[in-house]
Amino acid sequence: MRRPSPLDRLLKLLMGASLALGIGVPALSFANGTLTPHEGCAVILAVDGDTVRLLCPAEGFVAARLIGFDTPEVFSPACPGELARGLAATAWLTLALWRAGHIAEAGEERDRYGRRLVRLRLDGRDVAGPMIALGLARPYAGGRRQGWCT
Template sequence: MRRMGPELFVYVVLTLIGLWKLAEWVAPWHGLTEAGCRVGYVYDGDTVELICADGRETARVQGLDAPETKSPGCPEELALGRRATERLRELVAQGPVEISDLGHEKYGRRLIHLRVAGEDVAGVMASEGLAVLYQGDTRPDWCAELGASR
């Protein structure tokens, strides 16, 4: 068996990298939107990272409020928040993902409507008890809702 020369090795590596980049461009990981964005990381049950042509930014899923994982009010909120985060990751991984840009919310994050395989993510998460439907009114006291003591 012949050994691969350094020129052939470099050619093979560059070809593989080029094919990988082409595959990302043609069929990106979580679905390309009309705006050229896709979901990258899922931070928690209602917040995701968008990867767009002009960079990355944090986006809030419109119509949804999930329990906090960063500053929970009680251990029960943290536990439910972690379950909500994992479920959103599962949903996004199932794809295809549709993202509608709704502008920005009061904290400067992009506000998006998120659908996976044609289903509204907010509705799915709420129906499974992992979040509540939210239209900008008063956010729930998750600890009180969960019957937790502080």
């Protein structure tokens, strides 16, 4: 049997940490009341760097695509580097959600996959700006996306 490479071990560690942070932290925050509903919905989970799950009283669980930026793919990456970057973006968003004192989402339009298109604000600041500044995301306003593999 082939021994895992250092990159394989790192990716496995990042995937585990991202999953733990992505599910555990928001669930605990929702349960203790720090993730509170805004305009009827509560952000309860970062699915990846630019997709969240909302819990809306009238609709139940709703997938929402965050607008204004694009992050690397986690579920269908084109290369290991894209996966690693996508996991980093997911982890950052998860921690930012947990740290935020006020979470606001707005938007009712839907994309071609049926996800709600929302602009996410944490403590009054659009989440797109810091993610782009940190290199975890690129500006995106629709249309064809660039790849993340170099």
